[in-house]
Amino acid sequence: MGESGSGKTTVSRLVTRLLDADAGAVEVDGTDLLACTPRELRGMRKRIQMVFQDPMASLNPRKRVVDIIAQGPIVHGEDPEKARARARDLLEMVELSPAAANRFPHEFSGGQRQRIGIARALAMEPKVIVADEPVSALDVSVQAQVLKLLADLRDRMNLSLLFVTHDLRVAAQLCDRIIVMQKGEVVEAGFTAEVFANPQHPYTQNLLASIPGRTWTPPFRKTDAA
Numbered sequence: 001m002g003e004s005g006s007g008k009t010t011v012s013r014l015v016t017r018l019l020d021a022d023a024g025a026v027e028v029d030g031t032d033l034l035a036c037t038p039r040e041l042r043g044m045r046k047r048i049q050m051v052f053q054d055p056m057a058s059l060n061p062r063k064r065v066v067d068i069i070a071q072g073p074i075v076h077g078e079d080p081e082k083a084r085a086r087a088r089d090l091l092e093m094v095e096l097s098p099a100a101a102n103r104f105p106h107e108f109s110g111g112q113r114q115r116i117g118i119a120r121a122l123a124m125e126p127k128v129i130v131a132d133e134p135v136s137a138l139d140v141s142v143q144a145q146v147l148k149l150l151a152d153l154r155d156r157m158n159l160s161l162l163f164v165t166h167d168l169r170v171a172a173q174l175c176d177r178i179i180v181m182q183k184g185e186v187v188e189a190g191f192t193a194e195v196f197a198n199p200q201h202p203y204t205q206n207l208l209a210s211i212p213g214r215t216w217t218p219p220f221r222k223t224d225a226a
Contacts, residue, residue, distance in 0.1 A: 001164075001165050001166060001167075001168065001171045001178060001179070001180055001181070001207070002166065002180055002181035002182055002207075003166060003182075003207075004166060005183075006181040006182050006183065006184070007181050007183070007184040007185070008132075008133075008164045008165075008166070008181055009053075009132055009133075009164060010184070011164075011181070012050070012130045012132045012162065012164050013132075014026065014034075015033075015048070015130055015162060016048055016049075016050050016130055017033050017034070017036075017041060017045075018050070020034075021034050028044065028047050028048055028127065028128060029047065029127070031044060033048070042076075045124070046072075046076060046124045046125065046126065047126055047127045047128060048126055048127070048128040048129075048130065049072075049120075049121035049122075049124050049126040049128070049129055049130070050121065050129070050130045050131075050132065051114070051117050051118055051121050051129060051130070051131040051132065051134045052117060052132055052134070053132050053133045053134060053136060053137060054137055055105075055110060055113035055114040055116070055117050055134075055137070056105060056106075056110070056113055058117055059105040059113060059116060059117065059120075060105075061104065061105055061106060062104075063104070064101065064102050064103065064104060065087075065091070065100060065101050065102070065103055065104070065105065065108075065116055066084050066087045066088065066101035066102060067084070067087075068105070068116065068120055069086075069087035069090055069091070069116065069119050069120045069123050070083035070084045070086070070087040070123065071120075072120065072123050072124045073086065073123055073124065076124070083123070084101075086123060087101060087119070087123060088101050090119040090122055090123055091116075091119055093119065093122070093153070094115040094116070094118050094119045094122075094149060094153075095115065095149060096112060096115055096116070096119075100112075109142075110137060110138050110139075110142065111138050111139075111142035111145060111146060114134055114135070114138065114146055115146070115149065117134070118134075118146075118149065118150070118153070122153070122157070126159070127159065127160060128159070128160045128161075128162065129154075129159055129160070129161050129162070130162045130164070131150065131161060131162070131163045131164065132164045133164050133165055133166070134146065134150070134163075135147060135170070136165075136166075136167075143170075147170065147173065147174060150163075150174070151174055161174075163175055168207060168208065168211055169211070171192065172192060172196060175192050176191065176192060177189070177190065177191055177192060178190065178191075178192050178195045178196075180195070180201065180203065180204045180207070182203045187201045187203050187204065188200055188201040188203075188204045196208065
């Protein structure tokens with residue numbers, strides 16, 4: 001988490017190799033994505049997928065939803081009919097009707113389009129999903145629904161979720177650990193409960209002080225440190 005321009009989105013794009021890094025490592029199951037050859041990276045892309053901030057801009061407006069979701073598996077060699085059948089199942093998993101499979105992205109609301117983006121990411125059966133502020137463009141009531149869906153899918157499918165946000169309340173509700181960024185650098189990291197209860201860096205302290213209503217108590221996840 002961090003303010004706009006702190007480097008959150010840049011890190012998310014480095015993690016998914018949408019940008020090349022100058023140094024460092026991104027390890028998934030012991031494999032460094034930054035060191036992969038193009039051929040190796042193609043296989044690794046199945047393990048880490050991304051849900052983008054703007055659901056409309058990230059979906060091809062000329063393709064039907066079923067083809068958008070099935071495209072990744074088909075590119076990786078899956079039978080097209082099997083991939084499309086799986087796409088319809090995934091629509092149901094993200095709480096959309098399978099009957100919507102033949103519609104185009106513009107026929108859906110913003111929240112529904114984000115669910116389609118989540119289904120597209122899940123189609124590759126990843127171990128990690130990078131979600132780059134996936135609810136910031138949605139209405140507050142829709143945000144809650146999408147966040148609940150992400151949390152349910154994470155627990156049900158045993159996913160690791162790297163969630164990029166500037167909303168401290170969302171971070172407290174959804175995340176086990178928090179990394180705080182400022183001006184492109186990590187200034188603090190730790191278990192959510194510990195960071196919120198006892199922030200060490202002045203920037204983190206200022207972020208927490210900016211929460212409306214100082215008496216607000218974050219709804220920490222049960223897996224947080226005591």
